Amino acid sequence: MKRREFITLIGGAAAASIAWPLAAIAQQSGKLRTIGFLGPNTRSGASDWVAALAQRLRELGWIEGRTVTIEYRWAEGREERLAEIAAEFVRLKVDVIVTSGTPAVMASKQATSVIPIVFATAGDPVGSGLVASLARPGGNVTGLATLVADLAGKRLELLREIVPGLGRLAIMGNASNPFTVLELDEVQAAAGTLGLEVVTLEIRRAQDIAPAFEALKSRADALYVCTDALANTNRIRISTSALGVRLPTMHGSRDYVEAGGLMSYGPNYPDLFRRSADYVDKILHGAKPGDIPVEQPTKYELVLNLTTAKALGLTLSPTLLARADEVIE
Helix, strand or coil, rough: CHHHHHHHHHHHHHHHHHHHHHHHHHCCCCCCCCEEEEECCCCCCCCHHHHHHHHHHCCCCCEEEECCEEEEEEEECCCCCHEEEEEEEEHHHCCCEECHHHHHHHHHHHHCCCCCCEEEEECCCCCCCCCCCCCCCCCCCEEEEECCCHHHHHHHHHHHCCCCCCCCEEEECCCCCHHHHHHHHHHHHHHHCCCCCCEEECCCCHHHHHHHHHHHCCCEEEEEEECCCHHHHHHHHHHHHHCCCCCCCECHHHHHHHHCCCEEEEEEEHHHHHHHHHHHHHCCCCCHHHCCCCCCCCCCCEEEEHHHHCCCCCCCCCHHHHCCCEEEC
């Protein structure tokens, strides 16, 4: 046998030996394993997050269409769709549900106590009753928590660097999202510590956004937008409206800034979705979700939109620009 043929044979055998375990798992029941992905926002709004999840799954050997099937569904910021999609996944008998955001996780948990559920993000999973504890979640739910002490305070301090005369703060949040209610309380407390006057804008659907801005008028110097599927789905509308009334905005993730918001400080969401793929891999290999500890973010990023700052007549200091992980121009 020629040396090249021998190397090719050995290489092919090695690749086959690596691919065999996952292929065998996929074929044991005569069909591919199925992941149900419940997106609370829109496909376009979560494209970077989904790409990070899919990439990590591929690295782990779960290749869509070959070793796994992924059923994508999108609630598009409408909470009534969450229960419908979760129920559909139960009917489809998916092997694991991947989702994000407290309302979506709650809807999934209410739909099934058997199918494993992995949340790529959830604000306070213990406080909202999704898991028993971070170390031992119990039940069929686990994932990554995004609640971090004093994160609201850090965001307000950053906002004050750009808006030195900040005295009145408007806070916008989805009052029907349990975690957003917690975040609203946290922001109000942090604002009180800084001596800021607070105006709370509660929204529950997209139609509430325009009236909220109309009611706000000139009653605030800046706007803090709580991260939520409803806000994310309507982030362009919120950013445009804020710019229209010349309000600097603070957000919890980069995609809001990309849509025209002024700045964001928070977890790196694509990284969280990437890490959620490891949970899926463990579960598809037989691990029980209740035994897999809930983890927290390890990467935080400050993102600034220089174009929005210029439109608002704000000057970003060289020090702040140097600290930023990304400056969008």
